[in-house]
Amino acid sequence: MGLKTKEEYIESLREMKPTAYMFGEKVTDIVDNPRLRAGIESTAATYELAELEEYRDLVVTQSPLINEPVNRFTLPPASIEDLVARVKVNRVLANRVGTCHQRCTGLDCLSTLAICTYDVDQKYGTGYYDNFMNFLKYVQKNDLTGNAGVTDVKGDRSLGPKDQDDKDMYLRVVERRDDGIVVRGAKAHQTGSLSSHEIIVIPTRALRKGDEDYAVSFAVPADAPGLIHVVGRSTLDMRELDGCDVGNVRYSKYCPTLIFNDVFVPWDRVFLCGEVEFAADYVVKFSSFHRQSHGGCKSGKIDCMIGTALTLMEYNGTTRASHHKQKVIDMIHRAETLYGCCLAASYEGKEQPSGTFFIDTVLANASKIHEGKEMSEAIRLMVDICGGYVADLPSDRDLENPEIGDLVRKYMKGANGVPPENRIKMFRLAEKLALESADIISDIHGGGSPEAHRVTIFRETDIENKKRAARRLAGIEE
Ligand SMILES: Cc1cc2nc3c(=O)[nH]c(=O)nc-3n(C[C@H](O)[C@H](O)[C@H](O)COP(=O)(O)OP(=O)(O)OC[C@H]3O[C@@H](n4cnc5c(N)ncnc54)[C@H](O)[C@@H]3O)c2cc1C
Incomplete structure (x- = not known):
């Protein structure tokens, strides 16, 4: 109990027995499977940072609920400072792992439920808030x-x-039973579901009268009977299984489709069941929180791309190329605009009736629209600076080949004094940053597709206020 070390986190996953399939085969050694392990290592970084002196103050905070130090990824925001910290932690983590660390979505669910379950109870006298707070205590106490x-x-x-x-x-x-409910369906793109202890479900869209069976929210362990994780393909996944040319030597991301084949949920783990008009609130709160998380994370990922571009400028001998400097500046301002927008969403946050703080939705959604467009621009700039070997570098196995290894090494030389091996490693990292589909597609669709951000922005913006200001300036009487 209490904060877990990185090793304790990994061992705790080893004790779980989820049902998982990958490439047509059942996977039983989740923690030791190289593809899944690279994803688990990314999430493990959230535990590792809590242990490191340098980051502890940012990552660890006191929980008013259990009066113990907890990892921020188990703490629904109780102040503006907590909202700001969400963005900062995500940026630091993305810098460290260079991909998605996969733990933000769980916090976004906890933050949503800390607001919405309270509101449903106020209207219907249900007991969802108590259910949720007991679940939250369990999550915090066990990290x-x-x-x-x-x-x-x-x-x-x-x-x-x-x-x-x-x-x-x-x-x-x-099925509704005396002891709980039975649920059926499938959730797509479940980032890090096998790196998680708990699966937290909330509705995906607004619902209407007649949709009561779909208005459901709950949490079950990731190895609950009936849950099947089908791990999705990603562009570079076979390299992780192969252990060669992976680019980012430690960390990765995977997103299973998660099938709920008649899964039982006890009543004390249910956070919504039938109150259709609240479904929209659950998904809008989640999406807005998640779009804010993305901004912190993706500005950190642009940082990694900037570092990669600058290093390859040194390795290629282009540090004096003025257009490269301009392109690096163009990457930096994209990262900072994204970061700034998410910080602004945090500083403009407001306390909700339950006491949990919620970000400014317009700013959070504006940042996600910016991300959807500008991440691909940042990738384009990085690839421009790095050169064509981002696309088709010879394999490390060619370097090891006794017949052609020395020749390949000779022709992979860049700037004087730079070992060709380092140049090759940096090109591989650029390739991973630019082409890992499991991560880069989330720039567009993660937290909802771009149109969802636009709809939210228009709905949440005070349009009347803007019209009033224009009428006043034009001298039109109210
Ligand atoms: C890498 C990655 C990680 C993700 N991680 C998670 C996760 O951890 N947990 C999770 O729950 N989800 C996750 N998601 C899912 C993400 O939220 C969805 O991809 C997103 O909401 C879009 O849903 P979809 O993929 O089904 O696409 P669709 O909903 O099919 O959208 C495709 C396009 O069709 C449009 N469209 C769809 N329906 C309509 C309609 N009725 N009318 C008009 N236009 C329409 C959309 O605007 C979009 O342009 C992840 C996604 C990605 C790519």
Whole structure:
């Protein structure tokens, strides 16, 4: 109990027995599978940082709930300072792992539930807030990682949940029992579900009368009976299994599709069940929190790209190329604008009736739109600076080959004095940063597709106030 060390976190996953498949085969050694382990190592960095003197003050804080020090990834924000810290921790972590650390989504769910369960109880006299607070205590006391089970597979996008031919296209309650509920469905793109102790489910969209079975939120252990993790492909995944040419030597990301094949949830783990009008609130709060998390994280990832570009300038002998300097500046201002927008979303946050703080949704969504466009621009700038070997570098195995190794090394030489091996490593990192599909596609779709950000921005912006200001300036009487 209490804060886990990195090793304790990894051992705690070893004790779990989730059902998982990858590339058509059942995986039983989750923690020792190289592909999954690289993802687990990314999440493990959130535990490691809590142990390191340099970062402890940022990552560890006191929980008013259990009166003990906890990792920030288990703490719903109780102040503006907590909202700001979310952004800063995510930037530091992205700098350290160069990919997604996968623990922010769980915190985004905890933060959402700390607000929404209270509001539902106020209207209906339900006991969701107590259920949630007991769950939160358990998460904090054991320093657990949560996964966000939000995105349903959704079937035909033109139809709502109950109008689908197959009613399981959105996760739903299929049985209500005295001791709990049974749920069926599938959640897509479940970042780090096998690096998590708990799967936290919330609805994926607004729901209407008649959709009661779909208005469900709960938490179950990642190895609950009936849960099946089907690990998705990513562009560089075989290299991790192969142990060669991985680019980022320690860390990676994977996103399973998670099938809920009639999973039992006890009532004390249920956080919403049937109150349809609150589904929108759950998903909007989650998405907004998550879009803020993204901004911190992705500004940190641009930092990694900047470091890679600057190092390859040294290795290639282009440090004096003035257009490279300009391009680095263009990368820096993109990272800082993203970071600044998320910090602003935090500073403009407000306390909610439950006492938990919520960010400014317009600013958080504006930052995500910026990310969706500007991350690809940052990648383009990095690739421009680095050169074509981001695309088609010879393998490390060619360097080891007794017949061609020396020749390949000879022609991989860059600036004088730079070992060719280092230049090769840096090109590989650039390739990973630019082409790891499991991470870069999240710049666009993670936390909802761009149109969802735009809709939220328009809905949450005070349009009338802007019109009033224009009328006043134009001299139009109210
Ligand atoms: C790398 C990655 C990691 C992710 N991690 C997680 C995670 O940990 N947990 C989680 O729950 N989710 C996660 N997501 C899921 C993410 O939130 C979704 O990808 C996103 O919400 C879009 O949903 P979709 O992929 O089903 O695409 P779709 O919803 O099919 O959207 C595709 C396009 O169609 C448009 N569209 C869809 N429906 C309509 C409609 N009815 N009318 C008009 N236009 C429509 C969209 O605007 C978009 O342009 C992750 C996604 C990625 C890519």
